[in-house]
Amino acid sequence: MELEPVTRQGADMLRTELKKCMEERPHVIQAISAAREFGDISENAEYHAARERQSFLEGRIQELNGRLSSIHVVDLDKVLTDSVRFGTKVTIVDIETNEILTYIIASDLESNPTEGWISSKCPLGKVLLGKKVDDIVDFEHNDKEYEVLKIQKVD
Numbered sequence: 001m002e003l004e005p006v007t008r009q010g011a012d013m014l015r016t017e018l019k020k021c022m023e024e025r026p027h028v029i030q031a032i033s034a035a036r037e038f039g040d041i042s043e044n045a046e047y048h049a050a051r052e053r054q055s056f057l058e059g060r061i062q063e064l065n066g067r068l069s070s071i072h073v074v075d076l077d078k079v080l081t082d083s084v085r086f087g088t089k090v091t092i093v094d095i096e097t098n099e100i101l102t103y104i105i106a107s108d109l110e111s112n113p114t115e116g117w118i119s120s121k122c123p124l125g126k127v128l129l130g131k132k133v134d135d136i137v138d139f140e141h142n143d144k145e146y147e148v149l150k151i152q153k154v155d
Contacts, residue, residue, distance in 0.1 A: 003072035005086045005120075007154075010110040011073045018064040021057050028054045067109075081151045084128045086120050089154050092128070092137065092146040101146075104154050105129070 006014075028050055035047035079087035084105060091102045103118045105128065111119040118125045123141040128148075131137055137146040 001070065004070055004107060005074045006071045006107045006109055007076060007087065008073055010107055011068070011071060013109065014064055014068050014071070018061065018068065021061050021064065025054075025057055025061070028057060071107075076154045079153060081153060082132065084131045084148065084151055086129075087154060089152050090128055090131075090148060091150040091152075093149055095136070095145040095147055100149070103128075 031050040032047065032054060035041070035044055035050050038044055038046065041047045074087045076087045079085065081088055084090045086105050086107075089102060089104050091100060093100050103113075103116050103124070105120050105125055106117045108119045108121055110117050111122065120126070120129060124139060127137050127139055131148050133148050133151060135148045137148065139146060
């Protein structure tokens with residue numbers, strides 16, 4: 001199985017969420033216990049809500065543990081900038097409109113296009129991978145052409 005690259009920031013986000021879920025777990029168990037004391041659990045909304053939360057938490061904990069076991073943290077200081085790759089910041093220009101766009105190529109987990117972080121697996125991320133400065137990128141997804149202006153390390 002190939003490990004998914006993520007930045008340290010992305011790995012920390014996963015670990016933080018896992019920690020919060022683990023900390024919440026005993027509180028949910030306590031809520032289930034307290035709700036049982038209200039009597040008949042078949043019509044006990046608090047009990048059912050607590051059980052639902054417990055089910056969600058256990059699933060999420062399992063998912064986060066699985067995700068953490070399948071990632072590889074990329075040291076952004078060591079990422080080469082000779083071509084667009086995971087962990088680089090790329091500046092492109094729309095050839096038709098001259099609009100300049102800058103993106104950081106990251107994992108799905110870290111993708112946030114409004115902040116300039118796009119996934120290496122999204123359509124634009126895929127076509128940018130491997131490109132070099134001055135390369136023309138034919139992005140059929142929106143019938144645009146871009147030119148790669150600059151590739152640099154992430155700050």
